[in-house]
Amino acid sequence: MATVELKNIRKTYISEEIIKGVSLTIEDGEFVVFVGPSGCGKSTLLRMIAGLEDITDGDLLIDGRRVNDVGPADRGLAMVFQSYALYPHMNVYQNMEFALKLAKMPEAERRGKIEAVAKTLQLEPYLKHKPGQLSGGQRQRVAIGRAIVRNPKVFLFDEPLSNLDAALRGQMRVELATLHRRLEATTIYVTHDQIEAMTMADKIVVLQKGIIEQVGSPLELYHHPRNLFVARFIGAPPMNLLQAHVIAADEQGTRVKLVTGQSVTVAVEPRADLVGTSVTLGIRPEHVRLGTSDVNPGQGVVLLAEHLGALTHLHVRISDGHDIIIQTEGGDALTADAPVAFSFPPEHCHLFDQNGVAMPRKARRSLAA
Amino acid sequence: MDATTMTTAPPPVRAGSTSGRKSGILLLSPAVVLLLVWSIVPLLLTLWYSFRNYNLVDPTMHGFAGFSNYWYLLTDPDFLEALRNTALLVVGVLVISVGGGTLLAVLYDQEFFGRGIARVLVISPFFVMPTVSALLWKNLMLHPIYGVYAWMMRSVGLTPIDWLQRFPMATVMMIVAWEWLPFAVLILLTAVQSLDTEQREAALLDGAGPVARFRHIILPHLSRAITVVVMIETIYLLTIFAEIMVTTAGGPGVASTNLAYMIYARALLQFDVGGASAGGVIAIVIANIVAMFLVRAVARNLEA
Numbered sequence: 004m005a006t007v008e009l010k011n012i013r014k015t016y017i018s019e020e021i022i023k024g025v026s027l028t029i030e031d032g033e034f035v036v037f038v039g040p041s042g043c044g045k046s047t048l049l050r051m052i053a054g055l056e057d058i059t060d061g062d063l064l065i066d067g068r069r070v071n072d073v074g075p076a077d078r079g080l081a082m083v084f085q086s087y088a089l090y091p092h093m094n095v096y097q098n099m100e101f102a103l104k105l106a107k108m109p110e111a112e113r114r115g116k117i118e119a120v121a122k123t124l125q126l127e128p129y130l131k132h133k134p135g136q137l138s139g140g141q142r143q144r145v146a147i148g149r150a151i152v153r154n155p156k157v158f159l160f161d162e163p164l165s166n167l168d169a170a171l172r173g174q175m176r177v178e179l180a181t182l183h184r185r186l187e188a189t190t191i192y193v194t195h196d197q198i199e200a201m202t203m204a205d206k207i208v209v210l211q212k213g214i215i216e217q218v219g220s221p222l223e224l225y226h227h228p229r230n231l232f233v234a235r236f237i238g239a240p241p242m243n244l245l246q247a248h249v250i251a252a253d254e255q256g257t258r259v260k261l262v263t264g265q266s267v268t269v270a271v272e273p274r275a276d277l278v279g280t281s282v283t284l285g286i287r288p289e290h291v292r293l294g295t296s297d298v299n300p301g302q303g304v305v306l307l308a309e310h311l312g313a314l315t316h317l318h319v320r321i322s323d324g325h326d327i328i329i330q331t332e333g334g335d336a337l338t339a340d341a342p343v344a345f346s347f348p349p350e351h352c353h354l355f356d357q358n359g360v361a362m363p364r365k366a367r368r369s370l371a372a
Numbered sequence: 373m374d375a376t377t378m379t380t381a382p383p384p385v386r387a388g389s390t391s392g393r394k395s396g397i398l399l400l401s402p403a404v405v406l407l408l409v410w411s412i413v414p415l416l417l418t419l420w421y422s423f424r425n426y427n428l429v430d431p432t433m434h435g436f437a438g439f440s441n442y443w444y445l446l447t448d449p450d451f452l453e454a455l456r457n458t459a460l461l462v463v464g465v466l467v468i469s470v471g472g473g474t475l476l477a478v479l480y481d482q483e484f485f486g487r488g489i490a491r492v493l494v495i496s497p498f499f500v501m502p503t504v505s506a507l508l509w510k511n512l513m514l515h516p517i518y519g520v521y522a523w524m525m526r527s528v529g530l531t532p533i534d535w536l537q538r539f540p541m542a543t544v545m546m547i548v549a550w551e552w553l554p555f556a557v558l559i560l561l562t563a564v565q566s567l568d569t570e571q572r573e574a575a576l577l578d579g580a581g582p583v584a585r586f587r588h589i590i591l592p593h594l595s596r597a598i599t600v601v602v603m604i605e606t607i608y609l610l611t612i613f614a615e616i617m618v619t620t621a622g623g624p625g626v627a628s629t630n631l632a633y634m635i636y637a638r639a640l641l642q643f644d645v646g647g648a649s650a651g652g653v654i655a656i657v658i659a660n661i662v663a664m665f666l667v668r669a670v671a672r673n674l675e676a
């Protein structure tokens with residue numbers, strides 16, 4: 004249906020630069036998620052694509068055509084807003100009909116389209132209802148339906164699930180992903196929630212302060228975060244990060260000494276020039292192994308054990324001020340104040356240099372495309 | 373354990389709540405009594421006088437008049453003229469102020485240079501008291517000899533028009549509309565500004581141009597505020613007096629006499645208290661009928 008290309012896009016409000024040169028290619032039918040903390044410029048970027056904000060600098064191409072100066076209605080996009088933005092005085096049918104009517108589509112054709120969409124979204128019983136009479140999830144569906152009937156080239160979503168409760172959010176996530184598989188429409192989705200990004204995206208774009216930190220598939224970001232920011236942002240509970248300095252770098256691996264006194268071997272490409280410099284060691288909670296081991300052993304005291312049923316999150320104090328989280332499937336017997344032994348498997352450790360940039364890992368995972 | 377005791381515990385009884393209610397009524401009563409006296413006594417007196425022969429210049433005429441005050445009034449062509457003028461004034465001013473107010477509100481919602489100052493200027497007529505603004509229009513703007521409009525017309529070679537003589541009702545209507553337009557703009561502007569920006573943007577993406585956005589998004593959003601403006605303005609416009617008193621004194625003839633001015637003229641120019649009271653009673657009846665319709669319309673609109 005459509006490709007979208009951003010070429011060095013910039014946005015300046017008055018004097019402050021909010022988007023600082025974003026370049027990105029979105030393939031036909033791809034589900035792309037912009038993710039990042041609040042205020043990083045995700046909405047601004049999306050609104051520039053939609054045509055609701057002027058582009059200060061750079062080019063926006065849809066299907067290879069430059070659309071910087073094309074009005075929002077003529078770009079062939081549909082947007083679902085965070086507040087749903089349904090027209091409160093129109094019923095569900097009229098809400099979906101509005102754009103078609105303005106496009107002068109004949110009555111019979113309109114009716115056919117709306118009824119088909121209402122059927123897929125299970126909105127048939129509510130066509131005569133006003134938005135005020137619907138629940139949050141139903142309103143959400145109407146907003147999506149209003150986008151679908153227009154048969155747009157690109158779907159834009161701005162935090163569409165953040166007004167829903169947790170259970171409904173999970174359900175809508177599945178529905179949206181299924182819908183995307185069926186429509187195969189190019190979709191750009193904005194969220195601050197990394198779980199939404201991980202579960203739905205073909206491609207995640209991590210933004211911070213108006214620049215792209217990393218672009219990649221969910222698993223690529225998970226296994227190979229390019230820097231500390233992405234490492235922290237992707238994954239829950241977040242990656243454990245410990246200060247360290249490099250004591251040796253050779254073929255066996257890179258050895259670092261943690262601030263806790265422990266020394267750890269990490270499977271990253273060795274760089275002799277980094278010996279003596281300070282680095283950050285990262286390891287995800289689910290990769291820390293419980294029990295004694297010869298490789299990279301460590302020990303601490305359980306501060307708190309969060310039993311989630313299938314999983315347990317252990318908050319472990321290694322030494323004063325240095326806590327890590329360990330995720331384990333067992334650990335039922337562990338309670339607060341119990342001593343615990345663990346190890347950091349070298350192949351799961353990440354190392355970030357002084358500038359927070361990840362050092363390339365030896366075993367690059369083959370990622371399911 | 374704690375939870376159960378908490379949920380089953382009876383709500384705390386406030387000691388002396390009955391005596392509290394009593395003292396509350398006691399404390400309220402002066403205000404209530406005052407209001408009652410203020411509104412009931414004049415009403416009863418008006419009703420009483422409307423059935424009496426009561427003329428201040430002819431003390432020999434007294435006693436019970438039956439319905440003759442009403443009969444004289446209802447068959448008087450001047451009364452019908454006053455009724456017509458009242459309706460004209462209310463409807464005309466409503467159309468101008470609500471129509472113009474809606475357009476100005478949408479206009480003033482746009483970004484433009486000097487918007488803050490322009491907003492203050494458009495609101496300011498509301499703060500001028502009716503007598504003063506009527507005098508301003510009569511002497512400063514519309515006076516056929518030294519008014520601004522006369523000067524403007526003369527400077528392009530036209531003969532000035534004596535507006536208040538030639539078009540008394542339309543001119544009074546214009547003055548009153550000038551006073552009430554700011555009110556409509558004020559209410560409707562806040563209403564326009566309360567429109568969700570995402571809704572506007574959704575309409576924009578749906579391909580709605582300025583006219584379609586106004587017609588399908590802004591106007592429905594404003595409907596409540598418009599009903600409120602109509603209701604409040606109607607209540608005040610039914611009793612317009614100062615502007616007529618100052619500019620035309622109801623004339624020429626009765627060309628610009630509305631119900632309120634007619635009652636005043638009967639009572640204090642012709643000293644016919646009985647006839648004026650009958651007019652007052654009719655005015656009350658009309659006002660109540662209008663109020664009933666308005667309250668219904670508003671209630672329906674606020675419900676939705």
Ligand SMILES: Nc1ncnc2c1ncn2[C@@H]1O[C@H](COP(=O)(O)OP(=O)(O)O)[C@@H](O)[C@H]1O
Pocket residue numbers: 016021039040041042043044045046047048
């Ligand atoms: N109209 C505006 N004028 C000035 N600054 C704005 C405007 N809109 C957004 N910003 C600023 O741009 C930054 C990014 O905003 P936004 O794109 O909404 O962030 P988010 O990633 O949370 O969606 C914020 O710091 C915000 O204050």
Ligand SMILES: [Mg+2]
Pocket residue numbers: 045046047162
């Ligand atoms: Mg946002």
